[in-house]
Each structure stands twice: as structure tokens, then as C-alpha cells.
Amino acid sequence: MEEKILAIxxxxxxxxxxxxxxxxxxxxxxxxxxxxxxxxGELSDEFDIEISADEMTPENFNSISAIVAMVSRxxxxxx
Amino acid sequence: xxxxxxxxxVFFMAVILLYYLTPLKYRWVLLLIASYGxxxxxxxxxxxxxxxxxxxxxxxxxxxxxVRDHAKSKKAAKKTNxxxxxxxxxxxxxxxxxxxxxxxxxxxxxxxxGMFKYDFSMPxxxxxxxxxxxxxxxxxxxxxxxxxxxxxxAETNFLQFALFLSFFPQMTQGPIFRYGDLAPQLxxxxxxxxxxxxxxxxxxxxxxxxxxxxxxxxxxxxxxVFGRYDTFDGMQVLIGMVLYAIQIYADFSGGxxxxxxxxxxxxxxxxxxxxxxxxxxxxxxxxxRWHMSMTNWMRDYVFFPLTFAHFSTxxxxxxxxxxxxxxxxxxxxxxxxVTFMLIGIWHGAGWGFxxxxxxxxxxxxxxMALTPAFDKCKSVLHIPEEAFWWRCFxxxxxxxxxxxxxxxxxxxxxxxxxxxxxxTLHLDFGMFFANMKSELIAVGLHGRQWVVLTAAILIFFTVxxxxxxxxxxREAVSRKPLPVRWVLILGxxxxxxxxxxxxxxxxxxxxxxRNY
Numbered sequence: 191m192e193e194k195i196l197a198i199x200x201x202x203x204x205x206x207x208x209x210x211x212x213x214x215x216x217x218x219x220x221x222x223x224x225x226x227x228x229x230x231g232e233l234s235d236e237f238d239i240e241i242s243a244d245e246m247t248p249e250n251f252n253s254i255s256a257i258v259a260m261v262s263r264x265x266x267x268x269x
Numbered sequence: 270x271x272x273x274x275x276x277x278x279v280f281f282m283a284v285i286l287l288y289y290l291t292p293l294k295y296r297w298v299l300l301l302i303a304s305y306g307x308x309x310x311x312x313x314x315x316x317x318x319x320x321x322x323x324x325x326x327x328x329x330x331x332x333x334x335x336v337r338d339h340a341k342s343k344k345a346a347k348k349t350n351x352x353x354x355x356x357x358x359x360x361x362x363x364x365x366x367x368x369x370x371x372x373x374x375x376x377x378x379x380x381x382x383g384m385f386k387y388d389f390s391m392p393x394x395x396x397x398x399x400x401x402x403x404x405x406x407x408x409x410x411x412x413x414x415x416x417x418x419x420x421x422x423a424e425t426n427f428l429q430f431a432l433f434l435s436f437f438p439q440m441t442q443g444p445i446f447r448y449g450d451l452a453p454q455l456x457x458x459x460x461x462x463x464x465x466x467x468x469x470x471x472x473x474x475x476x477x478x479x480x481x482x483x484x485x486x487x488x489x490x491x492x493x494v495f496g497r498y499d500t501f502d503g504m505q506v507l508i509g510m511v512l513y514a515i516q517i518y519a520d521f522s523g524g525x526x527x528x529x530x531x532x533x534x535x536x537x538x539x540x541x542x543x544x545x546x547x548x549x550x551x552x553x554x555x556x557x558r559w560h561m562s563m564t565n566w567m568r569d570y571v572f573f574p575l576t577f578a579h580f581s582t583x584x585x586x587x588x589x590x591x592x593x594x595x596x597x598x599x600x601x602x603x604x605x606x607v608t609f610m611l612i613g614i615w616h617g618a619g620w621g622f623x624x625x626x627x628x629x630x631x632x633x634x635x636x637m638a639l640t641p642a643f644d645k646c647k648s649v650l651h652i653p654e655e656a657f658w659w660r661c662f663x664x665x666x667x668x669x670x671x672x673x674x675x676x677x678x679x680x681x682x683x684x685x686x687x688x689x690x691x692x693t694l695h696l697d698f699g700m701f702f703a704n705m706k707s708e709l710i711a712v713g714l715h716g717r718q719w720v721v722l723t724a725a726i727l728i729f730f731t732v733x734x735x736x737x738x739x740x741x742x743r744e745a746v747s748r749k750p751l752p753v754r755w756v757l758i759l760g761x762x763x764x765x766x767x768x769x770x771x772x773x774x775x776x777x778x779x780x781x782x783r784n785y
Binding site: 201202224225227228230231232234235240241242243244267268269 | 573601
């Protein structure tokens with residue numbers, strides 16, 4: 191899952207950042223709201239989950255591990 | 270029963286009194302009886318529509334929960350619940366659509382059919398529009414979506430659910446509440462609190478001030494200018510358009526203040542529907558501050574689902590590979606367009622509302638697309654983003670855009686609105702200032718009325734500035750010495766009575782958003 195998420199982030203926000211070791215992705219504005227929207231769309235498609243706007247929080251997107259946790263939680267709730 | 274009537278004042282005062290006399294446990298029952306009594310005053314037939322929506326949405330939500338509890342898998346439950354939700358939304362929006370838009374569509378189709386000389390026409394029907402249908406339908410569908418998404422549990426008590434959809438202060442013009450924000454507060458009996466009662470009644474009084482002293486006074490001039498704009502010069506037409514923007518804000522936010530005030534007097538805290546919208550620095554920001562309950566509804570249930578939809582992701586992928594900045598923004602364009610068209614149509618059936626939706630969506634989409642160019646210009650011209658003059662410029666620019674936009678919804682037709690906008694291209698300042706008194710009187714208000722209206726708008730503006738700075742007005746007033754508090758409250762009450770209710774030639778008009 192981690193690899194797939196990393197690939198989605200790289201595709202949408204570029205690979206100029208060490209995404210795996212970054213834990214302030216949103217706080218440092220390394221992705222903007224349009225990147226986040228694109229990432230959410232692709233995560234929804236890839237993992238067959240519905241991500242609502244309420245999930246668009248820095249806590250859920252500040253690091254790869256936070257995104258993994260969110261996707262796992264939604265997967266558990268919905269599938 | 271109009272908010273602007275002695276009957277309503279007696280009614281809500283009696284409800285507040287009875288609320289506190291009723292045992293805590295049964296206070297929600299009193300609210301339900303009062304709410305249905307209030308609704309009944311608008312007609313028996315219309316109540317059937319409210320009851321139908323209540324029953325369908327209550328049953329639909331219970332059904333979804335039952336499916337979720339008994340399905341073989343979460344995926345299967347989701348699939349079935351999606352169908353239930355769609356059916357429910359279709360029924361409720363279908364009723365709203367037929368009652369509100371059928372005649373408009375039939376009329377336009379008849380015109381189109383007539384052009385091809387076919388011997389067929391759709392009948393125009395005299396349909397009733399139940400009080401608050403646009404508001405309670407959206408609130409009901411929002412609740413269903415939240416149950417579908419598993420964000421809330423379906424309400425098991427039918428009568429308590431009926432109260433959620435019929436709470437009387439919000440039936441005239443909203444706001445549209447999320448179940449979690451309103452229902453628990455309605456169910457819970459609130460203990461008497463003098464602070465809540467005082468703050469609530471103060472807010473009601475402030476609402477009456479905005480409605481009676483500003484909106485209704487401006488209404489005279491607005492009706493005059495919009496009704497026969499071709500007899501006025503450019504400056505007078507512009508004054509009429511600006512006054513309409515102020516009128517609709519004072520009218521709508523005044524009504525919402527009354528709603529929130531009545532609720533607060535019973536210990537129910539409702540979130541505000543406005544955050545100084547005319548202080549927004551862009552059209553997008555304006556919409557984040559205006560009628561927030563409706564724009565939030567559109568954001569959560571239309572804009573984001575469309576933005577995250579599979580087709581948007583595909584468009585986005587294509588855009589990122591083939592176009593630069595615009596490509597990245599592409600997935601947001603369609604949802605923005607759809608959302609603002611819906612916001613326009615939500616306001617009413619007419620080409621003016623459709624044009625208003627188009628106007629806002631195009632401005633926001635172009636602003637997004639041109640953001641990099643604007644940023645470059647600002648950098649070249651060394652414009653400091655936080656400078657006071659720049660902020661003022663942005664606010665005036667946004668206000669001007671909204672003044673022109675709102676003209677589309679107030680004029681008798683899009684043609685009239687465009688003619689009014691064209692008239693404002695010819696502004697003869699010299700002539701206007703040389704004959705200012707007669708020019709202003711010709712608009713429809715005489716000297717004293719202009720002085721009162723201007724003073725009232727300045728008070729409204731000053732209060733808005735304080736609110737923008739984060740000052741909680743009623744808390745701040747409550748900390749003042751007793752004589753100061755009484756002077757302020759009695760001054761407001763006197764203004765409402767003298768310049769509103771008993772004002773010269775005063776006639777109360779119904780709330781603009783009551784018709785939406």
C-alpha cells in the first residue's frame with residue numbers, strides 16, 4: 191500500500207521531496223489543495239474507498255504513514 | 270405567520286415562556302407542537318408536503334441502517350444503500366423541482382415549441398410552494414447522505430426527527446442545518462439562563478433593526494429604480510443596484526439573526542449563516558461568507574463528490590500531462606461550474622438566476638486560471654498582500670462584482686439587468702453632485718429617510734467591522750456599565766419602532782429569501 195501511495199503522490203506533486211521521511215507535507219505546503227484533490231481522487235480509485243471532504247485534514251495528509259492509516263481505516267469501514 | 274408581525278412576536282415570546290415552564294424532558298415536545306402550529310398557519314395543504322418528506326426521509330434512513338446491519342458484506346450494503354439514497358433524493362428533489370420549476374420549464378418549452386409551429390403546449394399549473402421547502406428539502410437530503418456515509422446514526426424517534434425538519438424559527442428562510450449540529454440541541458431540554466435569554470432577545474432586536482430600518486427602507490428605492498430604470502440616469506441606477514445589495518444582505522441576515530436569537534433564548538445555539546460577506550477579498554471568499562449553511566451544503570454534497578469522482582481524476586491526469594497550471598486546475602472547473610449553477614437555480618426559477626449562477630462560476634473559474642498571471646503582476650508591481658489599501662481595493666472590487674451579479678436576480682429580466690448595467694457606464698458625477706438632493710429624492714426616498722437609512726447602514730457597517738476584527742458585540746456590550754447598555758438597547762428599540770414599524774409611509778415587506 192505504501193508504495194502505491196508514494197507513486198500517487200510523486201505523480202501528482204512531483205518527486206523533488208523525500209516524501210517517505212517527510213512528516214509535515216501539508217504544514218510546509220509541499221502539496222496544495224489541488225494536489226490534495228488529485229491525490230484523493232486517485233486514492234479513491236486505487237483502493238475503492240470513498241474519501242469525504244472531512245478527511246482533508248493536515249493530520250491525514252502530513253506524512254505517508256498518516257495517509258496509509260487513513261486509507262486502512264476507510265478500507266476497514268467501507269469494504 | 271410573518272416574522273414581521275405582532276402575532277409572531279406574541280407567539281415566540283409565548284413559546285419561550287412555555288418552554289421554560291415545561292419539564293426539561295418534554296421541552297422538545299413543546300417545540301414540535303409550536304413548530305407544527307407555526308407551519309399550520311401557512312396552510313393545511315402545505316403541511317402534507319412537509320409530513321411526506323419527513324416520513325420518506327425518516328423511513329429511508331432507517332432502511333439504510335437496517336440494510337447495513339443485516340447485509341452479507343459492507344460492499345453489498347453500500348450498493349443497496351446507494352440505491353435507497355438515490356431514490357430518496359429523487360423523490361424529494363423531484364417534489365421541489367416540480368413545485369418550483371415546472372411552470373418555468375413549461376413556459377420556456379412552449380415558447381420553443383411555438384417557434385416550430387407545432388400544435389402542442391404544456392399546461393401551466395397553479396402550484397403551491399410550501400413554506401421553507403428549499404430549506405427543509407436540502408436539510409433532509411443532507412441528513413440522508415450523512416446516514417448513508419455512516420457519519421450519523423438514523424434517528425429512531427419519528428417525532429424527534431419531525432422536529433429536526435420543522436423547527437419553527439428556521440422554516441421561513443433557513444438556515445440549512447446538519448443533523449449533528451441541530452437535532453441533539455433540539456432534543457435536549459435546556460435549563461433557563463438569563464444570559465441566553467438576554468443575548469437571544471438582543472439578537473432578535475438587532476435582526477428587526479436590519480430588516481425594518483435598513484432592508485425595508487432601502488426596498489422603497491430599490492423597487493422604484495428596478496421597476497422603471499429607464500427613467501433614471503446612470504448614477505441613480507447605480508445607487509439602486511448598490512442599495513439592493515445592501516437590502517438583500519440586511520434582509521436575509523436580519524431574518525437569520527431573529528432565527529438564531531429566538532433559538533438562543535431557549536438555550537439552542539445555532540451557527541451563524543454569514544461572516545461579513547461583503548468584506549470578502551474575492552468572489553470565492555464572498556461565497557465562503559454568504560449563506561454559509563447553503564454553500565457548505567453544496568461544498569460537502571456536490572462540489573467535493575464531483576471533484577473526487579472518477580471522471581474528475583481522469584480529467585486531472587490528462588490535464589497534468591498535457592497542460593501546465595490550467596491542467597492541474599481542470600478537475601476543479603466542472604464541479605465549480607455545476608455547483609454555482611445549482612446555487613443560482615436554487616435561488617429561483619428564472620433566467621436571471623441561471624445567469625447569476627453562470628456569472629459567479631465563470632468569474633471564479635477565470636480567477637483560478639489567471640491566478641499565476643495575477644501573482645506575477647503583483648510581484649512586478651511590488652503590491653504588498655497585507656497592505657490596507659490593497660485589502661480595501663479587493664473588498665470594493667468584490668462588492669462591485671456582487672452588486673452587478675445580484676442585479677441579475679432582482680431585475681425583471683436578464684435584458685433589463687443588462688440595460689441597467691449599461692446605464693451605469695454613463696456616470697455624470699458633475700451633474701449628480703450639482704443636483705444631489707433632487708437626484709436622491711427622485712430615487713424614491715425623501716431627505717429624512719435618506720439620513721436615517723445612511724445612519725443605519727453606517728451602524729451596520731461599524732458593527733461588521735468590529736465583528737471582522739473578532740469582537741463579540743453582545744459580550745462586549747454586556748461588560749459596559751448598566752446605563753450604557755440600556756441606552757444602546759433602548760436606542761435600537763426606538764429606532765425599530767420610530768423608523769421601522771411607525772416610520773413614514775412604512776409598509777413591511779416579506780423576506781426576500783422566503784421566496785427561495
